[in-house]
Amino acid sequence: MAHKLVIVESPAKARTIGGYLGSGYVVESSIGHIRDLPNNAADTPAKIKDKPWGRLAIDVDNGFEPYYVVPRDKKSHISKLKQLLKDADELYLATDEDREGEAIAWHLLDELKPKGIPVHRMVFHEITKAAIQEAAANPRELDMDLVEAQETRRILDRLYGYEVSPVLWRKVMSGLSAGRVQSVATRLVVDREKERMAFKVASYWDLEGTFDAGSKHDQRMFPAKLHSIDGTRVASGSNFGQDGQLKAKADVVHLDKRRAEDLVAALADTSYDVRSVEAKPYRRSPYAPFRTTTLQQEASRKLGMSASVTMSVAQRLYENGFITYMRTDSTTLSGNAIAAARAQVQELYGAEYLPDAPRTYASKVKNAQEAHEAIRPAGDSFRTPAQTGLTGDQFRLYELIWMRTVASQMKDAVGQSVTIRLGGAAGTGEDVVFSASGRVITFHGFLKAYVEGTDDNAAKDDQETRLPNLQEGDPVSAASLSANGHETKPPARYTEATLIKELEDREIGRPSTYASIIGTILNRGYVYKKGTALVPAWIAFSVVRLLTEHFTRLIDYDFTALMETVLDDIARGEKDRVSELSEFYYGSERLAGLQRLVTELGDIDAKELATFPVLDDDGAESGIDLRVGKYGPYLEGPDDGSGTRVRANVPDDLPPDELTVEKAKELLANPAGEEIDLGVHPETGLQVVAKNGRFGPYVTEVLPEDAPKGAKARTGSLFKSMSLDTVTLDDAVKLISLPRIVGVGEDGEEITAQNGRYGPYLKKGTDSRSLTSEDQIFGITLDEALKIYSQPKQRGRAAAAPPLKELGNDPVSGQPVVVKAGRFGEYVTDGEYNATLRKDDSVESITIERAAELLAERRAKGPAKKAAKKGAKKTAAKKTTAKKSAAKKAPAKKAAAKKS
C-alpha cells in the first residue's frame, strides 16, 4: 500500500510524530547525518585515494568538491530507507530546521534518489499534533544556499583539522590534533594557566565589626565592614587586577597588617552614628528555561555530573518521553509548555505566584539556530518528579529540569536591599566609615521553586541579610572589632562547565558537541582533571605556542565568530562558497592561505617550541628551562659552561603554575627521582641502588665523591622477570657484573653474554647473536654459545617467528599465504609481499580472500625494498619516534577509556 514517507533526524522523534500523523504516513529517522567525508584511509574510496588531495577527500583544485561516503554502520539503515521509499508516493524531508538539518535533508535526497514522486521539505519547531499537521500541510522547498553554508563549514573544518594536525605530528608529537574548536578550547585553558603563573599574590587588610543598634531593635546586632578613612575608600578585593596587584588607577587606601591593627586600637573608644540609610528595591526575574549549556552547568554545580554524564542521562529521559530534546540552543517554550508550567504554578504555589501574562525568553546565544525548544518536561501537562517513577540520576536531572521550567513561569522575587553607613572618629583624629548591607526578600516568587547555583562562593540569589531598622543620626556602638588579612587569589581554572560556558559565549562549538570537546582535549592529553578543574599539560603549551605563532588567525578567539558571519552570508546567497574556501586555503592579498602555512615549515624550530624558561616571581629568567620531551616534561638546569646541563623529570601531575623556581631547583637536586637502596656491594664496598631510568628500571653503583675523574658507575637493566620492588642485592651484584665472559671461541676471540636494547645477546668482536631468554646470560655454556656461532646469523631471526595462521595459497602468486606477528602488528605474507592487517581485520577472522585482497593492494604499490633504501636513515629515525610515542600513548588512552 502506498504511503507518504517522512524522515526526521531522531528515532524518538519519529515515534512521537508517527502518532500525530496517523495512517497513510510512515515516519522514519535518518539517525543524524547519513553521509560524511571519509574518516580515514580505510574508508576512502579507491578512486580518490591516489589523488594528491585524496587524504582530504576534497578536490581542492576543482571548486573544493567534497567526496562523501556512507559510513559502514549507516549502510544497512540507508537500505532500509530505500526500501520504504519504494512503496512511497511522496517524500517529506523533516529534518531539523537549521544548517545541519538542511544538509541532512539534501544528503538524503542525493543518496535515496527518489524517482517520480514529489519531494517536500517539512519543518516544525514544536512537537504537537497541531504543529506537525500544519507543517505537513505547508511544506517548502529545500534551501540550497543553507546547504552550501553547511558544506562550507564542513569543508573548512576538514581542511583546518587534516592540514594542521600533521604539522603537529612532525613538530610536536605523533597522534596530536588541531581543529577550529578544540584548539581554541585548549588555548583558553593554557591562557588561564599563564595568567595564574604570572599572578603575584598581594595581601590587604580590612576591619570587620559587629555593631549594636540598641535594645529597642529586634534585630539588634549586625555586621559591618570598614568602608573609608577620611573619605578615601579602603582597598578591597575588587581593587586588585588579574595579576593580583592593586590596579594602577585605584584611588584607595591599601591597609597593611600594622595599619589595620593600629586602627583597631584607635577605635577602642569610638562611638558611631548612622550617616546614611539607602534603601533600594530588589527585584529578580526568573532564569530562562534550560538549553544544553545551562543544563550542563547546573547539573555540574548542583548534582556534580560531568557534561557527558549529564547528556547521557538526559538522552535516556528524552528517549523515554520524559523531557524534550536535550541538544538545543533555544530557551523558547511552546505554547503548550507555557500553559502546562502555568497550570503547575497555580496548583503548587497558588495564583499569587502566577504572573498575569506568560513569560517569554529570547535567546541570548548569538549564533543560535533555534531548531528545537528549550529543555523541559515533555507533554502538554507536566508530571511532577514523584509522578514519573524515576530514580537515581534520572530522577534528579528530571527534577532539576522540571523545577527550572516551572520557575520560569513564576513571578519576580521582590524585596529591598539596604546600605547603612556608620561614621565615627578614631583616636588618631581620622574619620572612619563602616558599611553594612542587607537584603530582605518580601516576596520570593520564583525563588521559592528554583535558585541557581554559583561557581565560586558568590552569594546566591535568595540569600538574605537582615539589618535593624535604623534612621540617619541614630547612635550605634561597636560590640567587637577585628583586623582581618586577605590575600588576592589567582583566576580560577576552568571546569568542564565553565569552559563550556566560555565557548558558548564566544560562539564556539554547538550543543551536540560541547561535551565531546572536553573529551577530545582530555584524550589528546592537552588537559587533565584535578578534581573538577581542567589543568593544561605542558604539551598543550607547545601546541598552543606553535599555533599562535604560525597559525595566528586560525587560533584567534574570534575565528569561529567570523566564520559564522561568512556562513550566514552564504546562506543568504550573498557570498560564494568557492571563493571563500579559496581565500581560506590559497590565501589572498590580505590573507596568507592555509596551504602555504602548512608547507612552509622551515622556520618552525621544534626544540625552541618545546622550551619554556622557568621564571621567578618577578618574571626574570632563572636559567632553568622546562622542556617537553618524548618522555614527558623535564627540566634543564642552568648552563654552567661544562657543556652538559643537569636534567630532571617533572612529575606528570605537577600543575604548570606550581612549577616555581624553588620547585624546579628541588627537582634538579634530585634528578633521578626515587631510588631504592639495596645495600653495600660485598666486593667493592660501594652502595648499590635501584632506579627508574629512560630505558626502564636498572641498578647502579654509587661512586664516592672522591672517585677519580672519568670513573664510571657500573649499571645494568633489570631482567623482565624482576621488578624494582623485589630486586635484591644479589640480583644487582650479578646484573652490574655483566657482561659475563662465556669463554673463548675457536678463533681466539672472547665470547660475552649481556643484555641490550633488543634483549639478551652474545657478542664476539663485532659479531652478535640474540639469545632467547635472559636466563641464558648467566646460564649459557661455551659449547652452547659456540653452537649458536656455528650457525649462520639469519637463522635465529627466522626461527623466532612461526606463522600465526596458514591461509592457503594466493591466487596470484600461487604461494602459500600465512599470517605473522611483526614489529608493526600482524601481517599477511606470500613470501614476497607483506601487507599489514587493517583495523577491522583480525587473525581469527581473516580469510584467504581478504588476505589476497590486501596482498593485491600491496602489490599494486610495487616492491618495497627500493623505496625502503631511499633515505633509509631518516626513515629509521622517524620510525623510532613513532613507535615510542605510540607505545606511550596507548596506556593513556586506555586509562581515559576506563574512566568514561
Added chain:
DNA sequence: CAGTGAGCGAGCTTCCGCTTGACTT
C-alpha cells in the same frame, strides 16, 4: 634523562556536527 648490537613488511594518526545503538569493561 643509564648507554648497548641486528635486521626485520609499513600504515596510520587527525577535523566538526548530526544522531543512536553495539560494543566491551
